[in-house]
Amino acid sequence: MTEHSMTLNEDQLQLQKWIHDFAENSMRPIAEEWDEREEFPFPFVEEAAQIGLYGWEFMAEIMINDKTGLSTPVALEEMFWGDAGLGMAIMGTGLAAAGIAASGTKEQVMEWVPQCYGTADKIALGAFCASEPDAGSDVGGYRLRAKYDEATDEWVLNGTKAWITNGGIADVHVVVAVVDSELGSKGHASFIVPPGTKGISQGQKYKKHGIKASHTAEVVLDDCRIPGSCLLGGKEKLDERLARVREGKPGNSQAAMQTFEATRPAVAAQALGIARAAYEYSLEYAKERKAFGRAIIENQSIAFMLADMATEIEATRLLTWRAAQLGKSKGFKNAEGSMAKLKAGRVAVHSTERAIQILGGYGYTREYPVERWHRDAKIFDIFEGTEQIQQLVISRAISGIRIK
DSSP: OOTTOOOOOHHHHHHHHHHHHHIIIIIHHHHHHHHHHTSOOHHHHHHHHHTTSSSHHHHHHHHTSOSSSOHHHHHHHHHHHHOHHHHHHHHHHHHHHHHHHHHSOHHHHHHHHHHHHBOSSSBOOEEEEOOBTTBSSOGGGOOOEEEEETTTTEEEEEEEEEEEETTTTOSEEEEEEESOGGGGGGGEEEEEEOTTOTTEEEEEEOOOSSOTTSOEEEEEEEEEEEEGGGBTTOHHHHHHHHHHHHTTOOOOOOHHHHHHHHHHHHHHHHHHHHHHHHHHHHHHHHHHOEETTEEGGGSHHHHHHHHHHHHHHHHHHHHHHHHHHHHHTTOOSSOHHHHHHHHHHHHHHHHHHHHHHHHGGGGGSTTSTHHHHHHHHGGGGTSSSOHHHHHHHHHHHHHOSOOO
8 A cells, every 4th residue: 555545455455344334233232321320331342352452452453453544444333333432432441541651651552452452251441540630631721639658659639521532430540630730731640540449549530411321420539549650651750850840941742632632533534434424314204205206315405415514524534544654653733633633523413413304303203313413423522622722723734823
């Protein structure tokens, strides 16, 4: 495959078909049930683990071993075409793994990423804990503190994280904490909280508008002690970085931002899957539904809505694939990852809303899946950087000016 080619290779075409079949046969039939139950679908994730779709080997295959960058968006579009809540139940652990990969040493990655997933016979979950009750996009506003206890070579964590996928039910929590409050967002570090650690608990579980099969909750850390070895990257590297920042030299990107930068094209692909599901469903409906003696698609008002949806989805896919390729080659120039996520979130919300319009009264009922897809789509304008934060990142990139 030539650089920046948009042609999928044979392995990617097989991957696409494999996940599409799983989405159609295993996800769609149970999607409504888990949306109603609003709890983590352990039996479903166990099924995904048995076939190799949930596990660190699968994530490594599509994210690390793929040189083209396209395997991840291809896989995620199909999975979220199946169902976003169930898809997030599979993918939520990936954020923790990405957090470990972004900040950890090779040894830490080898030790902890597999523990985030467990095995096919005994699955585990990971959670990436960044946002706080008063600080989501404002990473400089984090309050959760990590203090080093030299006598015992332990870090002591205190504070609350909010909106955490798999929060409290995860086996491995990756927690972004403030180690030097005077340095703002450059005074952060990431820590592993191992399974069974005392002092970490689930706070409130959120009742959400959409992606209800994905578990989202507060995580409370109360004098939570973890071994010194659980500081991602190690203490020597942290001390060197903090010293550089104190001297006014540039430090590395803060831990949370490194993780989000890497995952934005993947999030765009998830939103794209929802948009495509809504488009395909409403297209078929419009061909079959009769009104005034003909199929409703024969009316321009309906046909033009579908034409716009198709066009926007194609444009989104091209943006997303390009961003995924640039992310792979570390070639972002104008915040293309943010562009892809911004566009995909908007298109998912618009396409699902238009799908409801095309189905009319039926679209507004729970008998048809489009209202669920609409509820699921909205989060893509909000999490991992709101629509407005993406605009801020893009405007800074294109202008070279720190827009505020």
